Amino acid sequence: MSGTWTLPDDLTLPKLPDDHPGAGAPIPSHWSKCFGCGDDQPAGMAMQFTFGEGLEITGMLDVANRYQGGPGFIHGGILSTAFDEAQGMACMVLRRPVVTGHLQIDFAKPIPLGSVLELRARIDGTVRRKVYTSAEARIVEGPFADPDVVVATSRGLFLTVGAQHFDRAKDFVDGIPRSPHGTSSV
Numbered sequence: 001m002s003g004t005w006t007l008p009d010d011l012t013l014p015k016l017p018d019d020h021p022g023a024g025a026p027i028p029s030h031w032s033k034c035f036g037c038g039d040d041q042p043a044g045m046a047m048q049f050t051f052g053e054g055l056e057i058t059g060m061l062d063v064a065n066r067y068q069g070g071p072g073f074i075h076g077g078i079l080s081t082a083f084d085e086a087q088g089m090a091c092m093v094l095r096r097p098v099v100t101g102h103l104q105i106d107f108a109k110p111i112p113l114g115s116v117l118e119l120r121a122r123i124d125g126t127v128r129r130k131v132y133t134s135a136e137a138r139i140v141e142g143p144f145a146d147p148d149v150v151v152a153t154s155r156g157l158f159l160t161v162g163a164q165h166f167d168r169a170k171d172f173v174d175g176i177p178r179s180p181h182g183t184s185s186v
C-alpha cells in the first residue's frame with residue numbers, strides 16, 4: 001500500500017459470534033437490491049461471498065465487459081465498489097448495519113476484462129462505532145491470473161448505524177419513476 005492510513009492505538013478486535021458458521025460458509029446478500037451483492041438487481045455485480053478464518057471474508061467478482069474503463073481494463077470505480085462491498089461484508093460479524101465513511105484504494109496493476117477477482121477483506125479493529133477494515137484483490141482466473149500477485153489494496157472506515165439511517169429512504173428502493181433524468185427507476 002502506498003496511501004496514508006494510520007490505525008488508532010485503542011483498536012479492539014471484535015469477538016466472533018458463537019454461531020459463526022465457519023470458513024467456507026456462504027455469506028448471504030445483505031440486501032437483495034444491492035448493486036454489489038443483490039440477486040434482485042439485474043444491473044448489479046452479483047458478487048459472491050464466503051466466510052474465511054477469523055474476521056476475514058472472501059469475495060469473488062467476475063469482471064464483465066460492461067465494467068470497462070480504459071480499453072480492455074476494469075473501471076477503477078467498479079473495483080472501488082467491489083472493495084466497498086467486500087469490506088462492508090467483512091463487518092457482517094458485528095451483526096449491525098454499517099455504512100462506509102471513508103475508503104481509499106491503491107490500484108497496483110491493471111486488471112483485464114474476463115478476470116475473476118478474489119477479494120480478501122477483514123476487520124482490523126473497532127473503536128466505538130468505527131470499524132477499520134482492509135482488503136486486497138488478486139486475479140485468480142483469466143489472462144493475467146496469478147494468485148501470488150496483489151493487484152489492488154484498500155483501507156476503509158465503516159460506521160455502525162441504527163435502522164433509522166435507512167428509514168429515510170425506504171420509499172425509494174424502486175426509484176422515483178418521475179426522476180427528471182429518467183434514470184432513478186432503473
Ligand SMILES: CCCCC/C=C\C/C=C\C/C=C\C/C=C\CCCC(=O)SCCNC(=O)CCNC(=O)[C@H](O)C(C)(C)COP(=O)(O)OP(=O)(O)OC[C@H]1O[C@@H](n2cnc3c(N)ncnc32)[C@H](O)[C@@H]1OP(=O)(O)O
Pocket residue numbers: 030031084085086087088089091092095096097098099100101102128129130157159161
Ligand atoms: C448499503 C447499505 C447497507 C445496508 C446493510 C444493512 C444491514 C446489513 C448489516 C451489515 C452490513 C453488511 C454489508 C454491507 C455491505 C456493503 C456496504 C456498502 C456500504 C456503502 O456503500 S454505504 C454508502 C456510502 N456511505 C454513506 O452513504 C454514508 C454517508 N455518511 C453518513 O451517513 C455519515 O457521515 C456517517 C454515518 C458515516 C457518520 O455520521 P454520524 O453522524 O453517524 O457519525 P459522526 O460524524 O458523529 O462520526 C462518528 C465517528 O466517526 C468518525 N468519522 C465519521 N466519518 C468519518 C470519515 N469520513 N473519516 C474519518 N472519520 C470519520 C468521526 O470523527 C467520529 O469519530 P470519534 O468517535 O472518534 O469522535
